[in-house]
Amino acid sequence: AQSVAQPEDQVNVAEGNPLTVKCTYSVSGNPYLFWYVQYPNRGLQFLLKYITGDNLVKGSYGFEAEFNKSQTSFHLKKPSALVSDSALYFCAVRDMRTGGFKTIFGAGTRLFVKA
Amino acid sequence: DTEVTQTPKHLVMGMTNKKSLKCEQHMGHRAMYWYKQKAKKPPELMFVYSYEKLSINESVPSRFSPECPNSSLLNLHLHALQPEDSALYLCASSRIVPGQGQGTEAFFGQGTRLTVV
Numbered sequence: 282a283q284s285v286a287q288p289e290d291q292v293n294v295a296e297g298n299p300l301t302v303k304c305t306y307s308v309s310g311n312p313y314l315f316w317y318v319q320y321p322n323r324g325l326q327f328l329l330k331y332i333t334g335d336n337l338v339k340g341s342y343g344f345e346a347e348f349n350k351s352q353t354s355f356h357l358k359k360p361s362a363l364v365s366d367s368a369l370y371f372c373a374v375r376d377m378r379t380g381g382f383k384t385i386f387g388a389g390t391r392l393f394v395k396a
Numbered sequence: 397d398t399e400v401t402q403t404p405k406h407l408v409m410g411m412t413n414k415k416s417l418k419c420e421q422h423m424g425h426r427a428m429y430w431y432k433q434k435a436k437k438p439p440e441l442m443f444v445y446s447y448e449k450l451s452i453n454e455s456v457p458s459r460f461s462p463e464c465p466n467s468s469l470l471n472l473h474l475h476a477l478q479p480e481d482s483a484l485y486l487c488a489s490s491r492i493v494p495g496q497g498q499g500t501e502a503f504f505g506q507g508t509r510l511t512v513v
Contacts, residue, residue, distance in 0.1 A: 324507050325488075325504040327503065389437070
């Protein structure tokens with residue numbers, strides 16, 4: 282079965298410190314992995330994706346993610362957190378069994394960045 | 397234009413009303429989606445249209461009726477909803493890239509906050 286897990290409901294970090302939001306996946310075949318962010322009362326915004334190629338993926342707003350095949354992980358990182366990064370973050374995988382049209386989302390991790 | 401526009405932003409409707417949610421994109425995307433999202437939960441897929449044809453229906457009750465009039469528009473017709481249908485309804489679109497198995501990101505609208513009373 283295709284799935285993603287976000288083991289932390291909430292992550293707290295001080296402004297200026299590095300942040301990590303964890304994600305592990307379980308897929309058959311090659312994974313198509315995504316990170317999205319959602320601010321209050323807004324839709325989801327795409328941050329970055331891993332399809333193939335370099336394991337370190339750089340995305341929007343200074344975020345990056347590292348694809349680790351042996352650990353089946355795709356953790357989201359940022360070297361220096363901003364208060365404005367506080368939001369709900371979703372890891373996601375495309376379900377290739379349905380032609381890739383279905384996206385399976387993790388439960389979400391709420392990030393709080395304290396000034 | 398990289399926006400997906402949803403109208404209305406807020407909607408309050410009675411259980412006997414009929415209403416429609418609208419979604420529009422001008423990015424040339426040929427896949428469009430409806431999601432339902434409850435507070436602090438991930439989005440749940442409802443429907444997928446590819447090339448203006450319904451390709452996925454996630455066993456959604458018939459009181460929700462999708463429509464894709466053309467490649468830029470997606471509607472969701474609502475009738476006889478229940479209070480538990482109150483949620484944020486998100487529309488999204490994405491490119492279809494043959495041979496890449498849909499490894500493309502989705503662009504989401506801001507959503508319609510629906511309250512059923």
